[in-house]
Amino acid sequence: MSLLASHHLPIADLDLIDCDHRELAQRVEAVRSAIAGGERIGEALERLRDFALTHYGLEENMMMTSRYPHAREHMRMHQRLIGVLNRVVHRSRHAGTALTQEAMDAVEELHLMHMRIDDARLGQWLNERQA
Ligand SMILES: [Fe+2]
Ligand SMILES: [Fe+2]
Numbered sequence: 001m002s003l004l005a006s007h008h009l010p011i012a013d014l015d016l017i018d019c020d021h022r023e024l025a026q027r028v029e030a031v032r033s034a035i036a037g038g039e040r041i042g043e044a045l046e047r048l049r050d051f052a053l054t055h056y057g058l059e060e061n062m063m064m065t066s067r068y069p070h071a072r073e074h075m076r077m078h079q080r081l082i083g084v085l086n087r088v089v090h091r092s093r094h095a096g097t098a099l100t101q102e103a104m105d106a107v108e109e110l111h112l113m114h115m116r117i118d119d120a121r122l123g124q125w126l127n128e129r130q131a
Helices: 015-036 042-065 071-094 097-130
Strands: none
Touching (some): 015 042
């Protein structure tokens, strides 16, 4: 089980965000099993990167419409995560799977940290406004 799947933490009753986070964890799992099975991983990686983009868009929309005060730093983190995912996609096209497995560890740890800190804070803000 991937780090993201085993450490899943609901973001304060926000089903939409939680649902996306579960989907992200599943897409990470798909990349991991493609690596383990020695399959071509490019497509699974791109599916992960594309979904991450969609998910960040959803959160950024929520931040804008709720005038979230920490939107700028949160969005900077999304850009950083996308940069990392883009590099992993690029490497998967030009290097072996061993390198990608290591890169996936870093991707997961970074995402986990982002969810625990930035997404949890956003979730708390959104819930307070809904209350
Ligand atoms: Fe986020
Ligand atoms: Fe998120």
